[in-house]
Amino acid sequence: MTPKQIDRVLNKIKKIRKEINDEKRQFGGYHDGRGLRYIPFELYLKIQDFKGGLTYLRWFTKTFPDDIAMPEIMIISSIIYFKNGKIKDAEKKALQAYFADSYVIDIFIDREIKRENDSNLDLNTLKDYFSDLKKQNDLSDFQEWLTDFENTEIFKDYKLKNQELQLKLEKATDDELIDGLYDNIQQLQRLEKY
Numbered sequence: 001m002t003p004k005q006i007d008r009v010l011n012k013i014k015k016i017r018k019e020i021n022d023e024k025r026q027f028g029g030y031h032d033g034r035g036l037r038y039i040p041f042e043l044y045l046k047i048q049d050f051k052g053g054l055t056y057l058r059w060f061t062k063t064f065p066d067d068i069a070m071p072e073i074m075i076i077s078s079i080i081y082f083k084n085g086k087i088k089d090a091e092k093k094a095l096q097a098y099f100a101d102s103y104v105i106d107i108f109i110d111r112e113i114k115r116e117n118d119s120n121l122d123l124n125t126l127k128d129y130f131s132d133l134k135k136q137n138d139l140s141d142f143q144e145w146l147t148d149f150e151n152t153e154i155f156k157d158y159k160l161k162n163q164e165l166q167l168k169l170e171k172a173t174d175d176e177l178i179d180g181l182y183d184n185i186q187q188l189q190r191l192e193k194y
Contacts (some may be wrong), residue, residue, distance in 0.1 A: 001046075009046060010052075013044070013052075017040070030063070038069075038073055040056050041076045041080070044056060045079065046136055054084045071104035074094075074097035075097045075105075077093040078097065079142050088194075094146060094149060094150075095191060096189070107123060107130055108130050158191075161188055162188060165185045168181055169181045
């Protein structure tokens with residue numbers, strides 16, 4: 001990108017942040033029904049300003065602590081952490097992306113997907129999105145790291161525990177047991193002990 005193009009993207013980020021902050025001033029809180037808060041993630045990646053992306057990610061996490069976010073935003077967050085050398089945080093976001101939708105990592109890595117009926121996402125749109133993202137950025141180092149991380153005992157252990165709990169939940173009929181399983185799944189997916 002040329003310096004002028006980078007400046008335009010930075011100005012766009014500033015404009016978005018101003019709109020978000022104006023909402024808070026005007027309404028006393030954030031009401032971002034348009035999803036503006038997610039746009040800067042991709043913009044920071046576009047200009048390869050990973051330090052700026054990390055600053056935004058910290059602000060985002062502090063400002064929207066209960067934001068569930070979309071799996072693709074979690075992958076972008078993982079990329080930002082990875083590119084800043086914050087591997088533990090990158091691992092955590094990759095796991096959260098997997099928990100949000102187990103297909104998201106397969107799609108990012110360009111793996112064939114055997115069953116698509118479990119996903120809440122439009123997988124073809126997500127494939128196109130990640131394909132465009134990888135064309136604009138050299139993410140081969142992250143893709144290689146993500147593939148390696150997926151094969152670690154840590155990832156496999158979390159994945160297995162999650163699958164076991166989900167399977168028990170599918171078979172459960174007792175309301176108290178179901179509530180307990182939901183609590184266990186949420187605790188596992190929050191990665192509090194990570």
